Amino acid sequence: MARVTADRVEKTKRVLLEAARQVLTDEGFAGLSTRRVAEVANTQMSQIRYHFGSKEGMILALFEYMNAGLIKRQRQTFFNPSLRISEKWFLACDFLDEDIQSGYVRVFQELIAAGWSNPKIGDAVREALAQWHELLTALAQEAVEEHGDIGPFSAEAMGSLIACAFVGAEALILLGYEEQIHPVRKALRQVGETIAKLEDLQKERHSHAR
Template sequence: MALSARETPSTRQSIIDAARHVLMRDGFSGLSTRAVAEAAKTQMSQIRYHFGSKDGMILALFADMTERLILRQTSVFEDPEIPLSEKWALSCDFLDQDLDSGYVRVLQELIAVGWSNPAVGDAVRASFGQLRDLHVALAKDFADRIGGLGPFTPEDVAALVGSAFIGAETYLLLGLESDALPVRRALRRIGDLIAQHEPPNSAKD
């Protein structure tokens, strides 16, 4: 949708950026339009104009962050020149990037909100669906290249990959990573296992 003359990208984006900052700083319970307006150095009326409500602002924030993530993942997952083991390694790198950017914190906050807020819940499920579709397509492509996935279907693989990374994000946000729960190391060792069974030149046709 094209922006009107009054709806400048800089104002809209500054509010979205401020909402992410406040959400990371204060959590969802502390996220108010007043706090966001102060952080964005704008008037509350601008939030109402651009987003209609607090929920609209939250949904816009999540949509903005999800769009960036999907574009990044797609550029890697759909590149036939990158072996699957390297795609897995890059996904592990992205996990740390998403922790640093605040995406993981925002996602986890909105998962909780989504239990009681249907609009937020729908947005979270839609983002998971986009990632699932990417994982299924990647698994199907790899299965074609190596002649199958053993007892697993591409949908099984997508379910396991999604669960592994969402679980890892939860552990890391809670500060539970330790020698007894080596989250990052365990994820990267899956990539090592893929590399051991990856046929030479499997990234190319």
């Protein structure tokens, strides 16, 4: 009986979080209210208070719910020894497309703005960024070990630049700034193409050295 109750609680929470994601994606942070989420989830507002305590608690739970799966996905990709660095970069570009479609990018960007004035939301966003930066730094360190120093940049600095590139790209895409003269996603993929050429060149050099 306890197991059934626990499963039911988790199912209810998932339904509420998916409803919150839909409202935030469709109507933005300004349109996100416990009343609206309850309407979309076809339940009572008391369920939101019971499971999350408040609107803020619901928002924080939503972000944790969405971010956990993405960090796991990134870890599996970046720590896959069978993939070249360029292949990992191209997959990151694919993930950007997926995350725009799923609504995660909209949620993330909305919460960045909300975090400017809400300390708890700001803490949650900074923690998520720190996790992502850690993965990017590890990827940059892998590039240094395989191809040598990246100019004057440390792995940490390169990780920061990559994070800024993707977060900035997300913001511009959501603003509709991605046009023929501002090909944001194309430019990111061209970085991957440049990495691939360097990898091929280094492989060719090693082959000749033998």
